[in-house]
Amino acid sequence: MTCTDFQNKLPDMIDGEAAGEHAAHLKACALCSDLVADLRAISTGAKVLCAADEPSPRVWANIQRALEAEGLVRTPRQAGGVLVPPRRRWAPAWLVAIAALVVVGFGLLIQQNRSAQPMQGAKEAAATTRGATEPATSADDDQQILAQLSPAMRTTYENNLKDVNAFIRDANDSLARNPNNDEARHFLMDAYQQKAMVYELAMDRTQ
Amino acid sequence: MAGASKKQGDQLSEAEAIDRAKSGDAEAFEVLYNLHKRRVYSLCLRMTTNTADAEDLTQEAFLQLFRKIGTFRGESAFSTWLHRMAVNVVLMRLRRKGLQVVPIEETVETEEETPKKELGGQDPVLAGSIDRLQMQKAVGSLPPGYRTIFVLHDVEGYEHNEIAEIVGCSIGNSKSQLHKARMKLRELLKTSRTAKVNKP
Numbered sequence: 001m002t003c004t005d006f007q008n009k010l011p012d013m014i015d016g017e018a019a020g021e022h023a024a025h026l027k028a029c030a031l032c033s034d035l036v037a038d039l040r041a042i043s044t045g046a047k048v049l050c051a052a053d054e055p056s057p058r059v060w061a062n063i064q065r066a067l068e069a070e071g072l073v074r075t076p077r078q079a080g081g082v083l084v085p086p087r088r089r090w091a092p093a094w095l096v097a098i099a100a101l102v103v104v105g106f107g108l109l110i111q112q113n114r115s116a117q118p119m120q121g122a123k124e125a126a127a128t129t130r131g132a133t134e135p136a137t138s139a140d141d142d143q144q145i146l147a148q149l150s151p152a153m154r155t156t157y158e159n160n161l162k163d164v165n166a167f168i169r170d171a172n173d174s175l176a177r178n179p180n181n182d183e184a185r186h187f188l189m190d191a192y193q194q195k196a197m198v199y200e201l202a203m204d205r206t207q
Numbered sequence: 208m209a210g211a212s213k214k215q216g217d218q219l220s221e222a223e224a225i226d227r228a229k230s231g232d233a234e235a236f237e238v239l240y241n242l243h244k245r246r247v248y249s250l251c252l253r254m255t256t257n258t259a260d261a262e263d264l265t266q267e268a269f270l271q272l273f274r275k276i277g278t279f280r281g282e283s284a285f286s287t288w289l290h291r292m293a294v295n296v297v298l299m300r301l302r303r304k305g306l307q308v309v310p311i312e313e314t315v316e317t318e319e320e321t322p323k324k325e326l327g328g329q330d331p332v333l334a335g336s337i338d339r340l341q342m343q344k345a346v347g348s349l350p351p352g353y354r355t356i357f358v359l360h361d362v363e364g365y366e367h368n369e370i371a372e373i374v375g376c377s378i379g380n381s382k383s384q385l386h387k388a389r390m391k392l393r394e395l396l397k398t399s400r401t402a403k404v405n406k407p
Binding site: 052 | 231232233238240253261265269270332333337342346361364383385389
């Protein structure tokens with residue numbers, strides 16, 4: 001069997017085991033066995049792309065608005081059987097302030113960093129970014145927001161905050177490694193905007 | 208009670224959320240969205256390679272789901288039902304944009320698609336050296352027809368008979384396009400690795 005004969009049969013064979021003369025060729029031919037190993041590595045490696053990305057919180061905000069506009073969302077009926085009109089739950093002022101601080105504070109910080117960078121060492125600039133942004137939202141703030149939510153929503157938002165905090169950590173690390181990279185700066189800005197949106201959505205759910 | 212799908216803490220299980228969503232419970236919609244958003248969004252992103260389109264399609268897929276949730280009878284798993292809906296939403300969009308989603312039955316193989324005996328030193332195999340970003344970039348570079356089949360089979364785990372039905376091609380065509388997609392990816396990944404190694 002030649003390599004061409006073997007490779008012509010690959011589309012039918014690749015997801016199963018080679019048998020008979022194909023198996024013998026695979027064992028004897030380094031070129032074909034490398035090819036099969038690569039194709040299997042690609043097929044296995046592709047699994048990392050499943051559920052690998054997170055949509056921005058804006059997607060849920062849009063869905064929510066559309067559900068309300070189409071009248072698909074109902075609130076519980078009262079004892080008399082009257083449908084209660086949707087009511088917006090206003091969040092305490094301190095929650096609003098935290099969310100605003102996250103974005104505004106970070107925007108200012110980026111501006112400061114932009115002008116400070118030519119005078120500072122790269123590592124120092126990155127450390128400033130990290131040091132100054134950390135207090136903007138702490139684990140305590142997250143816990144205070146989570147405490148306002150109904151039990152059914154708490155786990156959901158806990159997971160959302162974990163994801164977005166991990167995103168912020170990644171973005172911070174990336175900016176620390178590449179302090180002059182505009183893309184890394186936008187990445188971090190985007191991460192903070194996402195966190196602000198998660199807070200905003202949580203506010204609408206506060207009890 | 209679907210104990211298996213019961214989530215930790217006080218969060219609704221998927222089965223409870225489905226029941227409550229059927230009567231329009233806002234929290235239940237949100238629980239279902241959070242359970243499935245990553246997979247649906249990743250599918251849309253892989254197939255369109257554009258974050259704005261992917262967000263738009265994710266939104267459309269979930270809205271269709273919530274509009275039709277009253278008809279879900281549980282004959283298939285909820286996730287299967289939702290993902291099928293998402294795939295259809297994406298394919299409809301791609302078709303509207305005039306992109307090739309149904310692979311061409313029999314293509315004349317080009318030089319680059321035809322496996323050939325390589326002379327000279329062998330490249331090291333890819334196994335263990337493919338990271339997520341490389342893979343993401345390479346999949347994004349595939350032609351839409353190849354990409355659709357590759358994402359459905361290797362990323363999402365659909366079988367060839369299911370792909371043939373969803374996309375509207377033969378099983379043999381699905382197999383052959385998948386093979387070509389993997390061969391193209393191999394070439395892209397090897398090129399990107401060589402470029403990385405040669406970078407000063």
